[in-house]
Amino acid sequence: MKCLVIAAGRGSRLSSKGDSKPLISLLGLSLIERVILTAKKQNIDDFYVVTGYNSEKVKQHLSVFSQSRNINITHITNEEWEKGNGISVLKAKKPLNENFILLMADHVFDGSILKKLKNEKIADGEVMLAVDYNIETNKLVDVNDVTKVLVEDNRILDIGKNIKKYNAYDTGIFLCSPAIFSAIEENLHNDDSSLSAGIRRLAGKGKAKAFDIKNDYWIDVDDEKTLKKAQGKLLDTLKKTSDGPVSRYLNRPVSTMITRLLLRTSITPNNVSFFSFILATLGAFIFFLGGYVNLVIGATLAQVSSVIDGSDGEIARLKFRATEFGGWFDAVLDRYADAFLLFGLTYYVYVLNWNFLALLIGFLAIIGTFMNSYTADKYDGLMKRKLEPGKHYFRMGRDVRIFIIFLGALINQPLLILVIIALLMNAENIRRVVVLYKNE
Amino acid sequence: MKCLVIAAGRGSRLSSKGDSKPLISLLGLSLIERVILTAKKQNIDDFYVVTGYNSEKVKQHLSVFSQSRNINITHITNEEWEKGNGISVLKAKKPLNENFILLMADHVFDGSILKKLKNEKIADGEVMLAVDYNIETNKLVDVNDVTKVLVEDNRILDIGKNIKKYNAYDTGIFLCSPAIFSAIEENLHNDDSSLSAGIRRLAGKGKAKAFDIKNDYWIDVDDEKTLKKAQGKLLDTLKKTSDGPVSRYLNRPVSTMITRLLLRTSITPNNVSFFSFILATLGAFIFFLGGYVNLVIGATLAQVSSVIDGSDGEIARLKFRATEFGGWFDAVLDRYADAFLLFGLTYYVYVLNWNFLALLIGFLAIIGTFMNSYTADKYDGLMKRKLEPGKHYFRMGRDVRIFIIFLGALINQPLLILVIIALLMNAENIRRVVVLYKNE
Known part of the structure; x- marks a missing residue:
C-alpha cells in the first residue's frame, strides 16, 4: 500500500x-x-x-x-x-x-x-x-x-x-x-x-x-x-503485561532510564543481551571465590545484569529493531546466566559445610528455575489469551528470582536463597501444569 | 460439513x-x-x-x-x-x-x-x-x-x-x-x-x-x-521427521511394539508419560546408591524409560487422543527426568573421588541438556520449514543422550558420560544459535 x-x-x-x-x-x-x-x-x-x-x-x-x-x-x-x-x-x-x-x-x-x-x-x-x-x-x-x-x-x-x-x-x-x-x-x-x-x-x-x-x-x-x-x-509503552512484580516496580523504571542513554549510541539489542549475560556470569564466578564480600558483589552484579536485561528489548522496540532471533537469543543467554548464578551459589554454600543437602537443594533450585522458563511460553500464552485489557497477571519469573538472590546475599543467607528458589520455582511449575491442565 | x-x-x-x-x-x-x-x-x-x-x-x-x-x-x-x-x-x-x-x-x-x-x-x-x-x-x-x-x-x-x-x-x-x-x-x-x-x-x-x-x-x-x-x-506413520538416530533405529521400532500391546488396554498417553517419568526417576535414585551394579540398573531403567516415552505420543496419535497439553506435559516430565538422571550420575562420580571437577562437568551436562530442549522448538521449527518431503534432518536430542548414559554405564565410565554429554549438548546448542542466526 x-x-x-x-x-x-x-x-x-x-x-x-x-x-x-x-x-x-x-x-x-x-x-x-x-x-x-x-x-x-x-x-x-x-x-x-x-x-x-x-x-x-x-x-x-x-x-x-x-x-x-x-x-x-x-x-x-x-x-x-x-x-x-x-x-x-x-x-x-x-x-x-x-x-x-x-x-x-x-x-x-x-x-x-x-x-x-x-x-x-x-x-x-x-x-x-x-x-x-x-x-x-x-x-x-x-x-x-x-x-x-x-x-x-x-x-x-x-x-x-x-x-x-x-x-x-x-x-x-x-x-x-x-x-x-x-x-x-x-x-x-x-x-x-x-x-x-x-x-x-x-x-x-x-x-x-x-x-x-x-x-x-x-x-x-x-x-x-x-x-x-x-x-x-513511548517509554510508557515499554511495560509488558508479562512483567513480574520486581520488573514492574524496580527493574523496568531503571532499565528505561538506561535505555534512554543507550539509544543515543549505536549499541544493538544483541550487544546489550550479551553484556548482561557477561555481567551475570562474572557474578557467578565471584560466588566461587567465597566469602561474604564476594557474595554481595556477585549478587549485585546479578541484579544489575537483570535490570540491564530489560534494555535490549526496549531498544529493539523503540528503534523497530526487534527480531525473533534477538528475543530468542536473549532468552537462551538468560537461561545460561541463571544456571551459572545458581551453580555458583550452590558451590558457595557447599564449601561452607560440605553437606550433600546443599548440592541437592542447589540442584532443585537449578532445575526449578529451568523449568520455570521452559513452562513460561505456554503459561504466558494462556494468560495473555485470558487477560482483560490493561490488566496484568501473576508472574513468578526471572525478575523475582534474581532479586531473591540479591536480597539473600545482602543478609548473608545463601542457603536460604537456594531453599526459597527451589521451593518457589518448583511449586510454581507444578501450579502451571495444573492451571494448563484445567484449561486444556 | x-x-x-x-x-x-x-x-x-x-x-x-x-x-x-x-x-x-x-x-x-x-x-x-x-x-x-x-x-x-x-x-x-x-x-x-x-x-x-x-x-x-x-x-x-x-x-x-x-x-x-x-x-x-x-x-x-x-x-x-x-x-x-x-x-x-x-x-x-x-x-x-x-x-x-x-x-x-x-x-x-x-x-x-x-x-x-x-x-x-x-x-x-x-x-x-x-x-x-x-x-x-x-x-x-x-x-x-x-x-x-x-x-x-x-x-x-x-x-x-x-x-x-x-x-x-x-x-x-x-x-x-x-x-x-x-x-x-x-x-x-x-x-x-x-x-x-x-x-x-x-x-x-x-x-x-x-x-x-x-x-x-x-x-x-x-x-x-x-x-x-x-x-x-499406520504404524509406519508414527515415525517423525524430528526423530533422532537412536530413536529411528532402536527406540521407535521397540516403542511401536509396546504401543500395539498398550492399545488393547485403556491406558492413556498421560499414564504412559508419567510411568516413563517414574522409571527414569527411579533410575536416577539408584545412581545415588553407588556401585557398578546400581549404575547399570539405573541406566537400564533410563533407557527403558526412553523407549517407553515414545509410546505415549504413538497411542495418542493412533487413538486420535493427541492434545496440546499432553505433548507439553510429556516434555515437562522429560526435562525433570533428564535432570534427575544427570544429577544422580554427577553424584555417583563425585563420591568416587570427591573432586570438584565432577560437580562442574555434571553441572555443564545438566545445563547443556536443558538448553538442548529449550532450543529444540525453534530449531525444529526452522528445520521442518526447510525440510524436503520424506527426508529427515540432523537431530541431537534426548534419544542420543539417554543412550550415551546407557552405553557409558555398561562399560563403567560414568565420568566419560558426563563429559560427552556436557560437550555434545553445549556444542549442539551453540551450533543451533549459529544456524538460527544465519537463517534469521
Missing part, C-alpha cells in the same frame, strides 16, 4: 532541537523515521515523502535511512511549503492514483491505528480521517493548536482549528482516495490551500468519513512540551 | 476378526471409528452412518463412541444392504441436500486427502472422486478387487471393477453434490444399483471429476491381508 508522508513544515517552535522538524530526534529515531517505521510494521511498504523547508537535508537523511532499513521512499519537493500543507499533498497527485495512507511526519502514534484503518473500506471519492473522541480526557493534546472535528454517524460535518462545535480531534492520520487532490484544488482560488479545507469541502458533499481510534494514542509534536509528552508515552 | 459413511456391508472374508466389518478392531479403534475420527480431525463434524448387516450392533457401538468422543452421528438403516452400496447411499438422500463427503467405513486413509478434497469446488450436479494414479507402485491394493477408473483431464470417463482400460484406482473417498442420488436412482430399473454405476452415469454426462491424491495412502480393508497392510501402514 502507498503512503504519503508530509514533511514540509519548519517547526519553528522546536528549532532549538534540530534543523528541521521531521529530523528532530526522539528516543533514537528522528520523528519521520518513527512515522515511516510505524507504518512499515503494519506492512505499508511504498512511501512518498513531500519535503519543503530544508528539503535537501531531509532528503539526505531519508536516503541513508531508506538504505539502512531497506525501505522504498520516493522524494517529492514542495518549494511552496510555506503556503500550507494542502499544497504539499497536491504535489503527490501524480503517483498516488489509488487509495493511500496519509501521515504527518511530526506525529507520534500507535501502530494499531494504522493496522485497523488500512483495512477500512472507502468508496471512490471518499476520505477517512482517524479521529479521537477523547476530547475531555486526552492530556497529550494542545487544545489551542489541535484541529477539531464535528462528527455525526461516522460522517465528518465540520473540521478546523477554530470551529466552535466539535466532538473529536483530528489525529492527522488519513485513508484517502485520490478525490482528496481535486478537493484541495477546488479551494485554491479562494486562497485556503490547507488540508483541512480540502477535507471540509469533501465533508460538505458527505464524502468525509471518520474512523474512531478508541483509546490508541497519538501526539502532534509541535513544541518542547509535546515532544516531552511523546517521549513519556 | 456433512459426511456420509457407508457401513452396511458384511465383510465375510474378515468374519474371523469380528461380527461386522466396520467393527473390526485395528490398533485400538474399530475401522469405522478411525474413518470418523480421521474426518473429524479435518473439521468435518456432522456424520450420517448407513448401517445394514448387523445394524443394531453397529449402531450400539457408534452410540457409545459418539458420546465418548462428543461427535454428532445420525443413524440410517438400510434393510436392503445386500442389494449393493448404491442403495445404502440412496437411504441418506433426505438429510443430505447440500454438498457432502462420502466415505466407506472399511477404508483406512491419510487425513490429508480429506483436508484437500473438502476444499475443492464442484458445480451443481457434479461429484468428485479421489483417485490414485499409482497403479504400478501401490502395493496396498488388491488388484483383482479394486475399482478402476479411467481419467482424462481430471474427468472420469469410465469406472468399474472389470474395465479393461484404466489409469487410476477408486479410493472410495468422494466429494458429492446431491446429484449422486438421482444418478443412482436412474440406474435402479436396469438393476445395477452400485455406487460405481451411479458414478459411471454421471461420468457419461461429463459430471464426474477426479481428484489426484498424489502420494497419500489409502487401503480398502477387505481381508486379513489388507488388514495387516493397514496396520503396517
